[in-house]
Amino acid sequence: xxxxxxxxxxxxxxxxxxxxxxxxxxxxxxxxxxxxxxxxxxxxxxxxxxxxxxxxxxxxxxxxxxxxxxxxxxxxxxxxxxxxxxxxxxxxxxxxxxxxxx
Amino acid sequence: xxxxxxxxxxxxxxxxxxxxxxxxxxxxxxxxxxxxxxxxxxxxxxxxxxxxxxxxxxxxxxxxxxxxxxxxxxxxxxxxxxxxxxxxxxxxxxxxxxxxxxxxxxxxxxxxxxxxxxxxxxxxxxxxxxxxxxxxxxxxxxxxxxxxxxxxxxxxxxxxxxxxxxxxxx
Numbered sequence: 001x002x003x004x005x006x007x008x009x010x011x012x013x014x015x016x017x018x019x020x021x022x023x024x025x026x027x028x029x030x031x032x033x034x035x036x037x038x039x040x041x042x043x044x045x046x047x048x049x050x051x052x053x054x055x056x057x058x059x060x061x062x063x064x065x066x067x068x069x070x071x072x073x074x075x076x077x078x079x080x081x082x083x084x085x086x087x088x089x090x091x092x093x094x095x096x097x098x099x100x101x102x
Numbered sequence: 103x104x105x106x107x108x109x110x111x112x113x114x115x116x117x118x119x120x121x122x123x124x125x126x127x128x129x130x131x132x133x134x135x136x137x138x139x140x141x142x143x144x145x146x147x148x149x150x151x152x153x154x155x156x157x158x159x160x161x162x163x164x165x166x167x168x169x170x171x172x173x174x175x176x177x178x179x180x181x182x183x184x185x186x187x188x189x190x191x192x193x194x195x196x197x198x199x200x201x202x203x204x205x206x207x208x209x210x211x212x213x214x215x216x217x218x219x220x221x222x223x224x225x226x227x228x229x230x231x232x233x234x235x236x237x238x239x240x241x242x243x244x245x246x247x248x249x250x251x252x253x254x255x256x257x258x259x260x261x262x263x264x265x266x267x268x269x270x271x272x
Contacts, residue, residue, distance in 0.1 A: 004109045006218045007211060009146070012113050014207045016120055016139075018200055023124030025196035026189045031129045031175060035136050038167065039120050042143045045155075046116075053150035054218075058237040061152050062246050065238070068162060069253045073260035075167050079174045080267030086178045087270070093183055095190045 009050035016043035028093045030085070034078045041071045108149055115142025127184050129175045137168050154235040 016039055023036030045064045052060025086092055119139025126132045144159040232240070242250055 002106075004106050004149075007215045008109065008113075009150075010211050010218065011208075012116065012146075014204070014211065015117055018204045018207075019117065019120040019124060021203070022196065022200050025200065026193040027124060028186075028188060028190050029129060029180070029183050031171070031178070031180065032124065032126075032132050035123055035132055035171065038136065038163075039123065039139065042116075042140065046143060046146060049147055049150050049152050049155065052152065058234075058241050059245070061155055061234075061238050062241045064152075064155055065158065065242065066246075066249060066253060068158060069257065072162065072167060073256055075170060076260050076264040077267065079170060080264030082174060083177060083268045091183070092178055092180060093186065 006050050006054045009046055013043045013046040013050070016040075016046065028095055030082050030092045030094050033094060034075060034082070037074065037078075038071060041067055041074075105149060108145070112142045112145040112149065115139065115145065127188055129180050129184070130172070133168060133171050133175060136171075137164055140164055140168070151234060153233075154238050 020036045020039035020043060023039065024033055027033055027036065045067055048060040048064045048067070052058060052064075082092065085097065089097060091097065116139050119135045119137075119142060122135035123132045123139060126135060140159065140163045144156050144164075147153075147156040147159060
């Protein structure tokens with residue numbers, strides 16, 4: 001077994017990013033689309049921490065804290081929009097919300 | 103050796119939880135799989151010496167965001183959505199596009215893997231005396247003080263925004 005290097009973390013992060021992207025692009029349920037966005041943001045954080053570790057520089061971890069802050073704000077507002085949407089349209093399926101579609 | 107084994111265990115948590123999150127029909131099962139994935143990410147932080155972010159990940163993500171998600175899943179009636187089709191019509195195009203992007207990223211990492219072997223950074227010796235949390239706090243409250251304050255404004259806006267969105271009439 002090889003010792004774990006930065007490349008391992010980058011590959012793992014890329015795989016998680018792709019899984020999240022597939023979730024955003026293919027699922028119909030808005031709740032699961034929001035969860036997939038959380039997966040994507042976590043992939044970014046894995047990258048930041050891997051480089052922070054290998055460069056012995058703590059700034060990457062500070063950036064990861066800001067990414068987590070953004071994820072919290074995004075989840076709160078997204079779920080608020082979802083509740084408003086469900087109250088008005090009675091659906092949580094993304095492709096049935098096509099009021100602006102020509 | 104132990105690090106290698108732990109890395110593969112946590113990677114299995116992360117990727118397995120991620121795949122289960124985007125494939126489950128029931129949203130509660132998806133949320134629970136996402137918790138497994140986030141705990142795996144927290145373990146990876148610990149492996150890389152980011153103890154503060156390990157705690158933040160568990161307290162904020164698993165304890166905060168996921169509880170918020172589960173609350174919304176309970177508030178919104180998802181039984182109807184669980185009976186219907188789970189994937190939209192463009193799923194094949196989406197998979198092909200993601201595979202193309204994945205091939206590009208994989209090729210980039212494969213070709214550039216030697217470039218990621220950095221030399222030991224010289225600042226390491228001086229900073230090693232401090233703890234991880236102390237170093238993060240030093241950086242956050244000196245170099246990144248203005249972004250830190252702006253982030254608090256962002257959170258305030260998000261709080262007000264989500265209350266306005268979810269309220270019946272303002």
